[in-house]
Amino acid sequence: MNEKLLQPYNPKNTEERVYAVWEKSGFFNPDVCIEKGIASRNSQVFSIVLPPPNVTGVLHMGHSVMLALQDAMVRFNRMAGKKTLWVPGVDHAAIATQSVVEKKILKEEDKSRHDLGREEFLRRVDIFTKESHDTIVNQVKRMGASLDWSREAFTLDEKRNRAVRVAFKKMYDDGLIYRGLKIVNWDPKMQTTVSDDEIEWEEETRPFYYLKYGPFTIATARPETKFGDKYVVMHPKDKRYSNYLHGQKIELDWINGPITATVIKDNAIDMEFGTGVMTITPWHDAADFDIAERHQLDKEQIIDDKGKLLPIAGEFAGQHIKKARPMIVEKLQSKGLVEKIDEKYVGRIATNSRSGGIIEPQIKCQWFVAVNKKFKLEHSKIEGLKSGQQVTLRELMKHVVESGEIRIIPEHFQKIYFHWIENLHDWCISRQIWYGHRIPVWYKNEVVGAANASPEDMRVCPPTPLGDDWKQDEDTLDTWFSSGLWTFSTLGWPDETEDLKTYHPTAVLETGQDLIFFWVARMILMTGYLRGEVPFKTVYLHGIVRDKEGKKMSKSKGNGVDPITMIEKYGADAVRMSLIVGWGPGSDMKISEEKLKAYKHFANKLWNIARFVMSNIPEEGVEKPKTVTKENALSLQEFEMLTEEVSLDLREYRFHLASEKLYQYIWHTFADIIIERSKKSITDGSDVEKLSAQWLLYTLLRDCLKLLHPFMPFITEELWSITQKSKLPLMVESWTKKIS
């Protein structure tokens, strides 16, 4: 018997070695599999892209879950003989990365990015991301992920940059990307816009002021924005104010002296709320902006990009709004303009989820993707949409899920997806940060930042215009713009490469449920538009990993469980199993060390099963005996049923069931019943009984290793090399081979 089996299983001494063998074999690469006859050129295809982890990050439990699930899918399909490709990559994660590097430089050198300048700052980011890249990649490998590293991609490398430029240009030419002066979410802390989806709303109890505005009482939580308010708005049907007419002018005394206010009647007013009258601040409130647009009213900026009051605030000009607020209230009070203050008003505060900066809406000239504009869909391969048909991006996104061309698991996320689409607005894609894909637009004659640049003064590349008088747009693109191209930009698009033809659309996108809007929806949008097809046929969403108490893991709370520490303690296979067994898609999971421990025990059990089997069969191996006893034949039948069930579960994305069934079977049927029974047959049984029992043990061991391989690749591979004479690694053994 192999000496390794005399020792207990030691994941530490095994995992790194086994991974090296896999990598060296080249079998992570489907081209090698075809070359070596593992898969054939016309085999079915199974492809996935790895949701790229942030380049600056370290592995967390969420990554471990996705790696465990995706690797299980990939290994199963590879063993089933499909041409199987899993594409790795990392994400430049624009805002997150820039923010990390900025903080680092501030801490170490006490310098801001502006002190360094754009070029130098970006150089620093590059250095940082290169170092950081290797960390995350090595951590991914430790989970056992069978990714084809020869195809690794980066969301911000030259190839992806080309894809971004081509996509941008096409969308611009089709009128789906436009530049416009609109109200956007401005983060004064990071000095950039952010999209609606990146905003987090928090409830906060704060004072609510009822102010005298001429003959009216208006209510506001933000008196510091009210300096320029010169429109007073009410509902046209509000009888309380029926003697005021739309457009009527009213003279009144306001914060900094007498003003002329204009009455506006608009249906957006809620008669039940406050006094049913409000003044508007179109520059700093999205709802007010819309009212102003509807009636073509003036808009004035009150607060600058840094959160300081502008000259319109009179004596308060130059002060930060936070500091100025109490003084403004004081002045209003001294003028007798404050009617009452409700101290218990619960309002909402918008913050940038990345930086924590409090959002101040601002009107800015930005780039947007138009989601409600019709365009001509070219080369459609989408069911139910013809080439040349006019659709909007929003319709497209809805259609492919509604028609079932994309299946979302668990199913109820469809409803969440549709609900989101109902509320979808144009997507602001320009960011004022430096790290990211620079907007491929060039200007001359100083029209940078102007809303109405003429075509002569603005070029969208490719091609990049020549000449010194052209200046590139300073802004970069929202990181999700390039992420939206990920399934095909990784395969060579915009070139029609062999990879693209073979592996796109991908089979499945497996990711966290929190990414359904950010990423999943945007991939559907981009792929539908640019390729007339879907990016993937199935979306599998896993839930959030929580700690034992059910709290979300986070760095700041310090309650995060570090996967690498867990791998060292319990082995990667145990970590993988504990993240898959009994965890249905879409629901949150509490992880505890007890669970990890349980699967370490399971690995040990398996190891000992192998030891028992190998020490109870002849050294030279076993042949199928002429006579198989009835009970052994029955056991075999039972196992064949299990194989069927597990295979079906794997095909249907029921990993939590497949893995649990295997655990149950191996421990409580194979070990507890079949092995126990075989002891008698081997020691006291007839020759027929003995040979039959030995053969069954050996057969079951071999095939259990196969079935378990997608979930616990390291230990099964190790046992395979110890117990089997095969020259090929288990990872490319044939799954479906009938039990002989």
Place this chain on the structure above:
RNA sequence: GGGCGGUUAGCUCAGUUGGUAGAGCGCGUCAUUGACGUUGACGAUGUCAGAGGUUCAAGUCCUCUACCGCCCACCA
């Protein structure tokens, strides 16, 4: 304000199309020192949140209620 989930054994959760309630951990009793104590055998524990309905049959389908959680939203 709109939407989506969850509520099953002490704890963590399964339960795929409706067909006599399951697993792991924990607990109890016993066994076993030549596969494994990271063990084995046996066992206890549930009006499947509550109410109503459909059905021969409901944890599973429908309606309502309660509590918990999440997402979306321009109530100033």
